[in-house]
Structure formats: structure tokens, C-alpha cells
Amino acid sequence: DQQVKQNSPSLSVQEGRISILNCDYTNSMFDYFLWYKKYPAEGPTFLISISSIKDKNEDGRFTVFLNKSAKHLSLHIVPSQPGDSAVYFCAIKNSNSGYALNFGKGTSLLVTP
């Protein structure tokens, strides 16, 4: 039973364009949302997060949008760079229930020159 879904296994974007990665969740009790980036043979590295009291958080080229009514989260990268090519995982938690981060299966982003 997948509580966190990333329905696009892969995405290809041209350098300089916007990359939009999407994530849907089913549990309305989730209240903290993170994006991690993972290169091959490395562990995930934290990218950006947002709490349920906000609907947008921006950090440089990265912006996360949260639509609680739709239970939808998205990560925008603009402009995209070849070094952004990696697997992106959304990770979500319910701060009032346990300590687990619930990860999606990931979206593999390829930014082409």
C-alpha cells in the first residue's frame, strides 16, 4: 500500500528549462514534506522541505509547492542544469505518529545540454 506516489519514473528536460517533479500522497495526517536527491552509489541528500502550514518554499533554483487539498507536492527546478541529473525522492512524515519518513519510488531526472 503505497502512501507516497511518484508516478513518473523518469523525466528528461533540456538545460535551462524548468523541471517539475510531482508527488502525491494519501494520508491527510502527513504534515512535513521533504525532497531528497540521490546520485548513483551515494546516499540521498536533503534538498528542500516544507511544513503543512505553508504552500510554498523557495531555495535558490529549487521551489517546493504543497497543495494540501489535492494531497499533491511538486518540486520545481529552474533553470535546470546537467548537474541536476539524479533520482529525486519525495519523503513525507506524520510528526505525531512515529519517526518514519515515507519515501516515494523516485523520479529519475535527466537534464540534457
Added chain:
Amino acid sequence: NAGVMQNPRHLVRRRGQEARLRCSPMKGHSHVYWYRQLPEEGLKFMVYLQKENIIDESGMPKERFSAEFPKEGPSILRIQQVVRGDSAAYFCASSPGDTREKLFFGSGTQLSVL
């Protein structure tokens, strides 16, 4: 490098053997988490430990798996009598405290069971 250190990077075991995976958290971090990633899957939470205490093991299989984080030394994830289905990447993460904070992950241990 003061990051989360995991060893070994690769571990090969035959069915029925024991696997021991080690994790040293970032300096100053006293909270350790273990996650498992099966092929084509996302990371799945296994266990959360603080020094000498298991806080949440809701993701740990009931049999063959155990974890510890002693007062001195690294955290250990132990898998007894490994089976082929245990083949996965095992990631350790640490945090300084408040579980709302982001986790810092190690590079993982790739366990292969023959």
C-alpha cells in the same frame, strides 16, 4: 569527512549466513535511522535508535533482524540467516536531535545474498 560513514560498502553473503552492517553517525549526532531500499523501490524505514535505546522499530521484520546503537562505537544492523529477499541497499541516516530535522544519509551498504 565528517559525514555518516557506513561499512562495508558491499557485502556478499550466502543464504543462512549472518550480515553485520555498521554505521557511524555524523559528529555530534546522537540519533540513527536505518532504511532499506529494494530494487525499483523507495526507501523503507526500519528502525530509529538513540544511544543505547531503540525508539521506534516499527519497520523492522519481526524475525532475524536486530539493531543496536551502543554507548561507544557504531550502530549495527544485524541480519541473521540471510535469505535472497534480504538483498538490498541498506542506508543509515543520522540527525542531531529533533526528528523534524532533515536526515543526513550515508552512502549505504549493498547486501547481496547468493
